[in-house]
């Protein structure tokens with residue numbers, strides 16, 4: 105039972121602590137006031153969690169954090185590679201920094217995250233965006249103090265994207281974005297190699313964190329007053345296999361559920377191939393686990409599921425959904441689906457529509473297939489035009505819209521326990537139901553960060569309106 109082989113060595117950790125001190129000293133001698141860092145993260149919650157560690161390290165080095173690009177002396181983009189659109193946005197935003205750098209030679213521009221882990225992207229940045237100072241990959245986030253120090257002290261350009269299976273650092277400081285909702289990564293990487301997906305290539309092999317560390321952190325979060333903990337992994341259902349901790353995801357959930365306190369547990373993402381009845385039973389039994397399951401199905405056609413290497417059939421998926429509703433009648437299921445996988449026909453697409461009509465999702469994230477360099481699917485013939493895929497995409501959205509609005513309409517008059525966690529543009533308090541549906545209601549800002557009972561008065565397809573009782 106050893107996670108050591110995945111762990112960043114104590115020597116490396118000590119080295120990064122020294123770099124942190126060196127940066128602090130350098131900042132003290134060079135800047136009149138605290139320099140500010142602007143950190144922006146794209147992509148999934150796993151990346152957002154990395155961004156919180158990045159901010160934690162920068163704070164410890166002596167940087168303040170800012171939301172303003174103009175005030176920043178260090179700008180860092182933590183990028184995502186999952187679809188072309190995500191990458192285009194990064195290129196656009198990085199391109200816009202060229203003038204800023206020309207006006208201020210001391211400005212530091214750092215790029216990291218999944219997109220940078222791809223050698224062809226790092227090469228493109230080096231060639232066409234030569235004003236970028238530092239590019240680093242997903243395997244070396246813990247070495248940020250070293251990169252900052254070298255960049256500040258020597259002004260050298262750095263590109264560091266070592267490949268490899270990936271590591272875990274348990275020593276990074278963290279700056280959490282919220283005072284009451286916390287991300288808690290339980291595993292990193294992915295072994296599934298769905299044929300369309302870039303994640304396994306840029307995130308390395310699946311590796312679970314030590315359950316004792318996770319549980320201790322969850323306890324600490326609860327003691328600090330966090331009201332919601334979201335456990336993160338690309339496939340949480342295979343938690344604990346590598347290294348083998350003898351603790352599967354269901355038993356990890358039970359251990360966290362047993363922590364005393366008033367808090368809710370969420371998790372994502374579940375892969376249907378590894379989603380077991382034991383897990384669904386455990387969700388049903390654990391009162392702190394939100395009755396919300398994000399269970400991407402990607403396609404309703406067995407032929408396409410096979411070509412995607414997903415490891416289940418549409419029937420198997422639907423039987424999981426049926427069982428889940430049976431043991432949790434109040435369950436809210438959300439999903440991801442891809443339209444226009446290479447070789448998908450109208451007939452395949454209609455099978456997806458059929459599945460969506462049956463499953464009663466509260467919401468669904470629909471994506472048009474985007475070819476990712478280096479993945480098997482990117483080499484497949486893809487005869488259906490972008491326009492045609494666009495038509496299918498809109499068709500599927502309207503099917504789901506009907507499913508969702510029926511569900512939300514049925515909740516009018518009901519009362520939900522809601523964690524108040526934001527203010528809408530119209531000045532209403534926003535929160536999420538246990539099923540992760542947004543609900544807006546008039547209330548004072550002092551309710552933020554607390555649980556309140558809210559009665560639904562109106563349903564608007566995707567969100568609800570209500571009043572606090």
Ligand code: SAH
Pocket residue numbers: 186187300301302303337338339373374375400402440441442471472473474475476
């Ligand atoms: N690990 C999660 C998914 C992470 S990526 C899982 O297996 O369910 C989030 C979503 O992006 C995926 O569920 C998929 O629907 C979508 N996605 C991933 N690669 C894509 C691609 N190449 N084109 C379009 N959508 C993609």
Ligand code: SF4
Pocket residue numbers: 294295296297298301302303304338339375
């Ligand atoms: Fe990508 Fe599949 Fe892994 Fe999810 S399970 S991250 S879709 S390869």
Ligand code: F3S
Pocket residue numbers: 146147148149150151183184185186218219302303306307
């Ligand atoms: Fe994007 Fe990387 Fe997450 S590719 S979706 S940020 S794991």
